[in-house]
Amino acid sequence: MNELATTGGAPAHRGPTQFLTFMLGAEMFAMGILAVKEIIEYSGVTEVPQMPACISGVINLRGAAVPVMDLARRLERKPSALTKRSCIIVVEAGSDDERLVIGVLVDAVNAVLDIPAADIEPPPSFGAKVRADLLVGIGKVAGQFVLLLDVAPVVSSAEIATLAVAVPELEAELS
Numbered sequence: 001m002n003e004l005a006t007t008g009g010a011p012a013h014r015g016p017t018q019f020l021t022f023m024l025g026a027e028m029f030a031m032g033i034l035a036v037k038e039i040i041e042y043s044g045v046t047e048v049p050q051m052p053a054c055i056s057g058v059i060n061l062r063g064a065a066v067p068v069m070d071l072a073r074r075l076e077r078k079p080s081a082l083t084k085r086s087c088i089i090v091v092e093a094g095s096d097d098e099r100l101v102i103g104v105l106v107d108a109v110n111a112v113l114d115i116p117a118a119d120i121e122p123p124p125s126f127g128a129k130v131r132a133d134l135l136v137g138i139g140k141v142a143g144q145f146v147l148l149l150d151v152a153p154v155v156s157s158a159e160i161a162t163l164a165v166a167v168p169e170l171e172a173e174l175s
Contacts, residue, residue: 068103
């Protein structure tokens with residue numbers, strides 16, 4: 001698991017130092033490269049009824065049905081229009097006993113970057129537009145901040161199931 005610790009006053013990052021960077025709208029995000037299985041071109045999904053809003057549907061990946069999460073919706077952002085650069089990043093997360101393979105829809109994939117531990121700060125307790133528990137930290141790359149996502153909680157099936165229950169209840173309350 002990706003963790004940040006402080007040693008001698010400077011942040012020390014344990015975990016991957018290589019990150020796949022990608023765009024959601026105008027913001028750059030990244031995730032540890034070790035969680036990434038492959039990147040595929042977006043060519044549509046098959047919708048599945050009664051799923052949380054962040055689950056777009058499923059794709060057929062070499063004979064297996066793989067759920068696809070719209071990362072913008074998962075992070076409570078407005079989804080962008082699909083373009084030629086839209087991609088699905090297939091990730092694997094979970095424990096050795098229970099591995100979850102899921103596709104993550106993003107606006108565009110940029111590059112794999114090495115981010116030195118000295119350039120990674122702990123997630124802020126406030127101010128970021130993403131919950132701190134979904135972040136490994138914030139990386140500094142070429143003078144810009146990159147939000148480093150912690151894949152496991154972002155794609156957590158337990159949290160997505162909670163969203164599936166909470167959304168209809170919230171909609172019922174608003175009616």
